[in-house]
Amino acid sequence: MPHHAPSSQHALPRKLLTRRRAVASCAAVAVLTAAVILLAAPTSEAPNSALLVGASLLSSLREETHEAPATAAAGSSSPPPLASLVETILSSRIAPATSMFPAPAPSPVENFDDTSNEEPEHPGVKENVSKESTPFIHEPISSGPPTSSSNVSGDLDMSGHAAPPPKREILLWSTAADEELLYAKKEIVNAPLVTDDPDLYAPLFLNVSIFKRSYELMERLLKVFIYHDGAKPIFHSPELKGIYASEGWFMKLIEGNQNFVVRDPNRAHLFYLPYSSRQLEHNLYVPGSNTLEPLSIFVKNYIDMISAKFPYWNRTKGADHFFVACHDWGPYTTKLHDELRRNTIKALCNADLSEGVFIRGRDVSLPETFVRSPRRPLRDIGGKPATERSILAFFAGQMHGRVRPILLQYWGGKDTDMRIYGRLPRRITRRMNYVQHMKSSKYCICPMGYEVNSPRIVEAIYYECIPVIIADNFVLPFDDALDWSTFSVVVPEKDVPRLKEILLRIPESRYITMQSNVKKVQKHFLWHAKPVKYDIFHMILHSVWFSRVNQAQIQ
Incomplete structure (x- = not known):
C-alpha cells in the first residue's frame, strides 16, 4: 500500500522533527547514564544535585518526545518505557535534606434587623451538587512501609498518642522544611507537661501540653508562601463583612503577616492559595442555573496553572498547600481536581463528614463568624452573668x-x-x-x-x-x-x-x-485588626500547621 504523508495541518517541519529526535536521543543517553550511576551508589551517597539534574533531563526528554508523566490520569495511554524507568529510579533515590536541627534535646442579602444572620442559599443548587458528587474515600498519596529509622510514624492527636502509621507520601525531592516538620512532630509527641499556664485554661483543651508545644513550634518555625498569581476580585480580595467574613479576615491577616510569610518558596512548610469562595460565588455563579460547574472549572484551571508554572504543587501533589473557604459551596468547587480534593488541606466552614469532601484529620473546620462592622469586629461582645x-x-x-x-x-x-x-x-x-x-x-x-x-x-x-x-x-x-x-x-x-x-x-x-x-x-x-496570640487567626493557622505536621513522614 502506498505510504501517505500526514496532512500539512499536523505534520512537523522536517528540521524541527530531526532536532527533536536528536535531543530526545541525547536526553535518553544522559538520563540512562545518570540512572546507572545512581543505582550503583548507596542511597546515602547519592547527591541531591545529581538527582535534580536527572529530573531536569527527564523533563527535557518528555518535552521533546511529548511523553506523559507516569502518574497520568486513568484512561490515558501508558508512558513509554524509558521515562517510566528513569522516573522510578529517580523517585526511589531522592535523598533527604540535611537537617537544620541538633538532636532534639531541648452577601446576597444580609439581615441587619438581628432576626437572622444568614444569607439565603440558591434553591436546588446543593441538591444538584450532591447528586453530581460521588461518595469520596480518601486514599493515601502513595503506598509503602515506613522506614525503620523513624520513631515518629503515626498520626498525632491531642491525647499525645500516635495512631498506626499511615502510608507515606512520596516527595519528588526533600527540603529543609520537611526535616523541620519531622523535628516538630517528635517535639510534640514528647511535649513537656503544662501544669499552670496563665494564657491557656487547661480544661478547654483536649491536651493543653500538646497544644502549647505545637503552638510554640508554629510560632518559631512555620513559614508560609503565598502565590501572587490571580487577579482581583476572586484573588487577594478579602471580604470583611457578613457571615463569610472568616475567609476574608484570614486572607487579609496572612497576606499582611511578616512573621509567618516568606518570599522564598523553598523555605515554606505551607503554600496558601489566596482565592475567595465567596468571590467565586459572587462573580461566577449564574443565578438560576443550579450548577457550580463554572466555579469548579475556574478552580481547576487555577491549580493546573500554578502546577505548570511552579514546581511546588507537584513536589507533594498539593499536600503542603491549603485554602480557606467559608462559603457553603467551598467544598464543591474542588470536585474537578482530584489532587486538590484529596490532598490539599481545606479549611472549610462547611465541615460536613457525610458528603465525602471534608477529610477529618487532614482538613480544618473553619469557624463561621458574622462580622457586622469590619472597623469594629468586637462590637457588642459580652452578655449578662x-x-x-x-x-x-x-x-x-x-x-x-x-x-x-x-x-x-x-x-x-x-x-x-x-x-x-x-x-x-x-x-x-x-x-x-x-x-x-x-x-x-x-x-x-x-x-x-x-x-x-x-x-x-x-x-x-x-x-x-x-x-x-x-x-x-x-x-x-x-x-x-x-x-x-x-x-x-x-x-x-x-x-x-x-x-x-x-x-x-x-x-x-x-x-x-x-x-x-x-x-x-x-x-x-476573636478577630483583631492586628492578630493577638491564641486568637482566631492563630488558631486557624495552628490547625493547618498541626494537620501538616501530622502528615510528616520519614522518607
Missing part, C-alpha cells in the same frame, strides 16, 4: 434545611422557656432584639441550615451563651485542640423533640461551669 439569664433557650432565623422546620414544629410558640421563632416578630423586637435575646439566654440553639455550619455557634460564644449544636456529621471548629464538651451541648437531630428535657437535665452547677468556660474560650474566636 449566668445568674441573670432568664431565658432557657433561644433561636430565631430562617426556616431552611432539614432541622429548623422540625425545631419550630415542636417548640415554636409552645413553651415560654423555649423562645423558638422563625423570623423574630416585630412585636418582640420592640422589647428585645436578636442580640439582646442571646445575651439574656442560658442556651442558644444553633441548628444547621442548608449546610451543617452556622454562624450562631460563634455568635453564642461572643454573647457568652452556651451553644446547643444540632447538626449531625458536623466537625466542630478547632476539634484538634478544643474540648467542646466543656462549653457547649451537642444534640443529635433525632432528639429535637426532647430538647427541653435534655437542657433541664444539666445540673445548675454544670451550667455555671460551662457558661464560665464560654467566656474563657471566647479569646480563641
Whole structure:
C-alpha cells in the first residue's frame, strides 16, 4: 500500500522533527547514564544535585518526545518505557535534606434587623451538587512501609498518642522544611507537661501540653508562601463583612503577616492559595442555573496553572498547600481536581463528614463568624452573668434545611422557656432584639441550615451563651485542640423533640461551669485588626500547621 504523508495541518517541519529526535536521543543517553550511576551508589551517597539534574533531563526528554508523566490520569495511554524507568529510579533515590536541627534535646442579602444572620442559599443548587458528587474515600498519596529509622510514624492527636502509621507520601525531592516538620512532630509527641499556664485554661483543651508545644513550634518555625498569581476580585480580595467574613479576615491577616510569610518558596512548610469562595460565588455563579460547574472549572484551571508554572504543587501533589473557604459551596468547587480534593488541606466552614469532601484529620473546620462592622469586629461582645439569664433557650432565623422546620414544629410558640421563632416578630423586637435575646439566654440553639455550619455557634460564644449544636456529621471548629464538651451541648437531630428535657437535665452547677468556660474560650474566636496570640487567626493557622505536621513522614 502506498505510504501517505500526514496532512500539512499536523505534520512537523522536517528540521524541527530531526532536532527533536536528536535531543530526545541525547536526553535518553544522559538520563540512562545518570540512572546507572545512581543505582550503583548507596542511597546515602547519592547527591541531591545529581538527582535534580536527572529530573531536569527527564523533563527535557518528555518535552521533546511529548511523553506523559507516569502518574497520568486513568484512561490515558501508558508512558513509554524509558521515562517510566528513569522516573522510578529517580523517585526511589531522592535523598533527604540535611537537617537544620541538633538532636532534639531541648452577601446576597444580609439581615441587619438581628432576626437572622444568614444569607439565603440558591434553591436546588446543593441538591444538584450532591447528586453530581460521588461518595469520596480518601486514599493515601502513595503506598509503602515506613522506614525503620523513624520513631515518629503515626498520626498525632491531642491525647499525645500516635495512631498506626499511615502510608507515606512520596516527595519528588526533600527540603529543609520537611526535616523541620519531622523535628516538630517528635517535639510534640514528647511535649513537656503544662501544669499552670496563665494564657491557656487547661480544661478547654483536649491536651493543653500538646497544644502549647505545637503552638510554640508554629510560632518559631512555620513559614508560609503565598502565590501572587490571580487577579482581583476572586484573588487577594478579602471580604470583611457578613457571615463569610472568616475567609476574608484570614486572607487579609496572612497576606499582611511578616512573621509567618516568606518570599522564598523553598523555605515554606505551607503554600496558601489566596482565592475567595465567596468571590467565586459572587462573580461566577449564574443565578438560576443550579450548577457550580463554572466555579469548579475556574478552580481547576487555577491549580493546573500554578502546577505548570511552579514546581511546588507537584513536589507533594498539593499536600503542603491549603485554602480557606467559608462559603457553603467551598467544598464543591474542588470536585474537578482530584489532587486538590484529596490532598490539599481545606479549611472549610462547611465541615460536613457525610458528603465525602471534608477529610477529618487532614482538613480544618473553619469557624463561621458574622462580622457586622469590619472597623469594629468586637462590637457588642459580652452578655449578662449566668445568674441573670432568664431565658432557657433561644433561636430565631430562617426556616431552611432539614432541622429548623422540625425545631419550630415542636417548640415554636409552645413553651415560654423555649423562645423558638422563625423570623423574630416585630412585636418582640420592640422589647428585645436578636442580640439582646442571646445575651439574656442560658442556651442558644444553633441548628444547621442548608449546610451543617452556622454562624450562631460563634455568635453564642461572643454573647457568652452556651451553644446547643444540632447538626449531625458536623466537625466542630478547632476539634484538634478544643474540648467542646466543656462549653457547649451537642444534640443529635433525632432528639429535637426532647430538647427541653435534655437542657433541664444539666445540673445548675454544670451550667455555671460551662457558661464560665464560654467566656474563657471566647479569646480563641476573636478577630483583631492586628492578630493577638491564641486568637482566631492563630488558631486557624495552628490547625493547618498541626494537620501538616501530622502528615510528616520519614522518607
